[in-house]
Amino acid sequence: MDDVLVVGAGPVGLTAACQLARLGVSVRVVDKLDRPTTESRAVTVHARSMEMLAPLGALPRMLARGRRVDGLAMVDGATGHTRARIDFGEVPSRYAFLLDIAQPDSEAVLAERADELGIVVERGVELIALTQDDDGVEVTLRSDDGERTTRVGWVVGADGGHSTTRHLVGTHLEGGFHGQHFAMADVETETALSPDTIRMFTHPDGVGMLFPLAGARARTIFLVDAPPAGATAPTLEEIQALADARMGGQVRMRDPLWLTYFEVHHAQVPQYRHGRVLLAGDAAHIHSPAGAQGMNTGIQDAANLAWKLALVARHGADARLLDTYHDERHPVGAEVVRTTTALTNVGTAAGVGAVLRDAALFVVGHTPAVGDAAAAKTAEVTIAYRDGRLAVHHGHHRHGTARAGDHAPDPDGLRRPDGSAVTIADLLVRPGLLLLARSDDTDTVDALHRVLGDLGTVVRVVRAASADGGEQVVDDGDVIGRHYGLGDEGLALVRPDGYLGLVADAADPELLRRYLADSLGVPEPVAP
Incomplete structure (x- = not known):
């Protein structure tokens, strides 16, 4: 069928x-x-x-x-x-x-x-x-x-x-x-x-x-x-x-x-x-x-x-x-x-x-x-879903930055570890949800991978390229901070249609798990 x-x-x-x-x-x-x-x-x-x-x-x-x-x-x-x-x-x-x-x-x-x-x-x-x-x-x-x-x-x-x-x-x-x-x-x-x-x-x-x-x-x-x-x-x-x-x-x-x-x-x-x-x-x-x-x-x-x-x-x-x-x-x-x-x-x-x-x-x-x-x-770029039940903003919101329910900003200034430019649009080419994660704790990033499972991709946003493993984008100019409002820690979950579902000021795997279960109604994902 x-x-x-x-x-x-x-x-x-x-x-x-x-x-x-x-x-x-x-x-x-x-x-x-x-x-x-x-x-x-x-x-x-x-x-x-x-x-x-x-x-x-x-x-x-x-x-x-x-x-x-x-x-x-x-x-x-x-x-x-x-x-x-x-x-x-x-x-x-x-x-x-x-x-x-x-x-x-x-x-x-x-x-x-x-x-x-x-x-x-x-x-x-x-x-x-x-x-x-x-x-x-x-x-x-x-x-x-x-x-x-x-x-x-x-x-x-x-x-x-x-x-x-x-x-x-x-x-x-x-x-x-x-x-x-x-x-x-x-x-x-x-x-x-x-x-x-x-x-x-x-x-x-x-x-x-x-x-x-x-x-x-x-x-x-x-x-x-x-x-x-x-x-x-x-x-x-x-x-x-x-x-x-x-x-x-x-x-x-x-x-x-x-x-x-x-x-x-x-x-x-x-x-x-x-x-x-x-x-x-x-x-x-x-x-x-x-x-x-x-x-x-x-x-x-x-x-x-x-x-x-x-x-x-x-x-x-x-x-x-x-x-x-x-x-x-x-x-x-x-x-x-x-x-x-x-x-x-x-x-x-x-x-x-x-x-x-x-x-x-x-x-x-x-x-x-x-x-x-x-x-x-x-151009229809003013369309947003801030008041919808899929828009969840956790913690402090920095004035002038994107909120959950907005379309995900796609600023210049991000690079791959090899130095080549990369955009949010490039990252969305891979099917599924896109999780941008800021955290210096590799155990936390690993936990985020396990929670998201086969629903999408976790991309760690770092100040400088590291050998810690996992997919990374380098943001040495803090463009993610300026556009998404993320500090040294935080999460931004981008839906496949380009809109922000979850924005959080902490890189907490439990916040992601609750969003997937309570907002999207998804059972425990399968490991990627």
Whole structure:
């Protein structure tokens, strides 16, 4: 019996599958499409998502296929005047930029990585029924070979906005269902606009968006009235007319690769977990494309869920750990729905609303601190889980340093014993939990190894390289102290999704044992 069935082989499903496989979980992936999509769909990857894709081994290949974008501009669509530009260069991340990459390319990279991890994506296979009990889920799958019923331990529904998985567990999206209609085109462009910026054009008739892709290719999106009955796609001429009206006449378009209409609602399911079935990505939340948050929120759903599901499926953790997936990610999804709805409304404001919008954009564009804050929020690096039950901070907290529930800082200044530079991101490439330990007592470090067992890696943080054994990083500049608040002794447990679980001012193996048992619900780990 496979541990997990992932339904949907888009970026969200493949991210979940790759992370699960890295953590030793048996994964099966099915998708009802006979072949990967050729439609660009989601195109922008934000910093926090790149931080999560890097340990999977997928990010370098995605960077090679995409375009680096350094800023996001709000432009007056009637005049072409830039009202505000948000630069991402100060985003606190190793990836202080946006990556624009067409979805077929991002899916191809993730599918290639899945194949390397031994995952076979079964295409033309559709989930049509499921029932679950305390021990597993019975699923019925339909393909050209007929219907077949099999049993799996868990199901991850990452099958998009029209999710069958969501329907089969008896839940539905709740929210705004008046719907917003968009015309979208993937085209070759001729423009003097620099390709290092995503642009959102405000206009009383509806917002327009321009996403530069590799070469001269770009994605354009326009908010429009409901299309005529039966119309599935605009013509290139209609897209050009929208661009002329709403992009200040600055963009010429040709050679369309994809033209379509689509409708977006603003809604979310009330619960992400349904027993042994868990929903992620558009199966759990749908919203406007403004801000390019959708795929990113889904990728981060997958990263949050996968390590927890691996602890339950492979290491016997209490299944209540999976409730924290909903607890941590549902509020994030709700905020994304609110924010993208507001952005779309701002882009179409008229009259007094437009005056207020333009004044606000002036402040954003001329106040660096406000612009940097907007960039950090857009890049999703402000997301934290400080109030969750998996965030445990023991002892004194040094002001200005990371707390449990924050994303783990990744400062420069760490070295391997051989003198080569190393980062927290490098250390997270090894699957499992990462324990950073400061202690001069080798017996204590050995005890930490025994407590963590096969759940992850213990890395001792030292002032100078020593021959005491065990994996070490050298921190002669005290960057861990400045960023994590650890003194001469302490612990920082980094989750596989990059967030801090336990931060303690003492290198006490009992603190680690209690965290694993009480917070994660993991029985005594097996010796590595």
